[in-house]
Amino acid sequence: MRDLAIRAINAARQFGASYVDVRVMERTAEGIEVKNGRVEGVSNATSSGFNVRVIVNGAWGFASSARMENAEAERIAQQAVQIARASALVAGDPVRLSALPPQKGSYRTPMHTNPFSVPLHQKVQLLLDADAAMQSVKGVAITSANMEYSREHKFFASSEGSEIEQELFDTGAAISATAVDPDSSEMQTRSYPNSFGRQAGTVGYEFIEAMDLINHGARIGEEAVRLLTAPQCPSGLKTVILDGPQTALQVHESCGHPIELDRVLGYEAGFVGKSFLTTDKLNGHYRYGSNVVNLTADATVPGALGTFGWDDEGVPAQRTPIVAEGIFSGYLMSRDTAPLIGLSSNGCVRSDGWNRLPMIRMTNVSLEPGNWKFADLIADTADGIYMSINKSWSIDDRRLNFQFGVELAYEIKDGKLGQLYKNATYTGITPQFWGSCDAICGPDEWTVWGTPNCGKGEPMQVMRTGHGAAPARFRNVQVGVGRWS
Template sequence: MLDLARRALNVAQLLGASYVDVRVMERTTEGIAVKNGRVDGISHETSSGFNVRVIVDGAWGFASSARMDQEEAERIARRAVQIARASAIVAGQPVYLSPLAPQKGNYRTPVQIDPFSVDLQRKVQLLLDADAAMRSVKGISLTSAMMEYSRERKLFVSSEGSEIEQELFDTGAAIEASAVDPHSNEIQTRSYPNSFGRQAGTAGYEFVEAMNLEQHGARIAEEAVRLLSAPQCPSGFTTIILDGPQVALQVHESCGHPIELDRVLGMEAGFVGKSFLTTDKLNGQYRYGSDLVNISADATIPGGLGTFGWDDEGVPAQHTNIVTNGIFTGYLMSRDTAPLVGMSSNGCVRADNWNRLPMIRMTNVSLEPGTWKLDDLIADTQDGLYLSINKSWSIDDQRLNFQFGVQVAYEIKHGKLGRLFKNATYTGITPQFWRSCDAICGPAEWTVWGTPNCGKGEPMQVMRTGHGAAPARFRNVQVGVGNWS
């Protein structure tokens, strides 16, 4: 791989490129799905190839191929240079990269148990056992359990002297149970440990085993059945406490996306819109949240889906303060966007495959922990709702106005959890919502939640991001009933 990368690098330089990087990548993914007590599918996929990215006459060029030999390396290098020269004819401001010293090294995800080495029957049986626990509950109509794990090997070399090799693992799993009312055909679903995909992290098979899926199967199935007869969530303004997974999604949608600098600058607005966090707000004065709200982007957190050694521009993984004591203080940046705001890249560029241009993506964008314990936080709340596990989301193209639906809501009265409600939603305007945050749970209840299926770009790239979060309380929030019929 290294010989191929160096060959492409040399050819592109000889053809006049002022900057070149070459990324060689192989990604292998396996998945197992169980449905209603039977194996629903087992998949295995490997994809490999390389790409060449160049700057010529101040413009980017990019080309890629799945054929990895010396002749193809030369052809793809020539193609990338040709594309850059064509782009330069219509390009606006020339590309300028923030400085970066040559990077050399290796990084491998810390893994206790390689998921690819675990016997397939053992992995299938774990999911079947969890599925059986859900099906043991009377009234359950549909059950599913899934597992997915990937290994990504990549080499990065650049004309600035960087040579980096990485081997990244991500592993995850989830279970889900649905109950159906035979008279109204209403469906209620409960998931564990998270919804929409799975809970995943940069770890090995030990990550799945630690979830104890079988132990939670009956519980979530019972809750799905109870939801059918639960009353609708009342509407109005009240205090809400969000559980950890819901706080993580709130961070992802209302903070993580609007701090991507390419979106802010209008360079990548086709799929998920722009951002209300415009560059004039990066002046140390814009109040994003209450004094308790501290948000960071950190690609070094152990186990986070956004954890790596170097990003796909060869920038080292690092920690960046995004919101500091409620004040907006930073963006996710690339080497070509950071200079536009007088800064240097903070290592937030990734591509989901060898044939895709790297772009700004979230690392582990996290709400830093506070000091509360969840039981104490509930006891301190006289009247409100405890909302758990996402069911739906909607947010405008500026990431400003939002609505989220959750799978379950519990009434809080006089510091105690009470009735179960169904179809709960809450709405808000991002800065007003975060300014209403008056309590965050502490490190003991802080978990890095994985978002393995975040889409961005045209064509869309699906990236894996992480979000550290603990339960948090928000005051005077509008809640209501969602309609998913």
């Protein structure tokens, strides 16, 4: 890997590049799908290649190839330079990079058990057993269980003298049960530990074992069946308590995406739009939320899905305040966007493959824990709704107006959980919603939620992002059908 990268850097410099970086990557992923008691598929794929990114005459150029040969390294370097020269003919202000000392080192995801070393039949049997536990519940019509794990080996080198090798693993799994009413054909689904894919982290197979999928199977099957006969969630202004995973998704959509500086500056609007958090709001006075709301972007959280040693520009992983006691205080930045607001990159650039341009992506954007116990939070709520696990979402292209639906909700009455509700939704406007947050559970109930398929760009790139959160309470939230509150 190193020899190929150094050859490409030298060639690009000879062709006229003022800056060069090269990423050589190999990614292997294996997935297992089980549905209704049968193995639907087992996949195993490996993709490898390299890319060259250059600056010539103040403009970027990028080219990539799957042929990892010396002659190809020189050809791709020349192609990247030619693209940059062409781009410079129509470019605006020249690219400026924030300062970065040469980086040297290596990083490997800490783990106890490499998921690839666990026998395939053992992993398949775990999913079949979890599926059988869901199938044991009368009224459950559709069951599914999945597992996916990957290894990414990559080498980064730059003309500034950086040389970095990383080996990153991510591991995840999930189960879901769907109940169907035979008369009305209504369907209700419960998921564990999360919906829409799987819960994942930068850890080993021990992460899946800790999920205890088999022992949760019957529970989520029973909840899916109960939802069929549950009443609709009532509408109106309510006090809402969101569970950890739902709070984390709220962070992802209404904070994580709008703090991506390329989106703020209008450089990137593909797939999820622009941002309401414009640069004039980075003045130390813009109120994003209440005083209890503290948000950070931290690529060093152990086991979280957005954790690494260095980003794909060679910037070290770090922790950045985003909201401090409710006041907006920071963005996710790259080396070429940070100087535009007088700052330096905080290491938030990644690419989903060797043939894709790196771009600003979320690391672990998290809501810092408060000091409440969940039981005390429920007991302190006289009248409200507890909502758990995402079912649907809609948010405008500035990440301002939103609506979320959840799989399951409970009435809170006189400090106790009561009636089960189905089809619960809530709506809001981001700063008003976070401004209504008056309580967050403490570190013991703070967990890291990981989504492996966050989309951005055109063509869309997916990325593995993490979000730490604990259950949180919000006052005067519009629940059910209603106007934006």
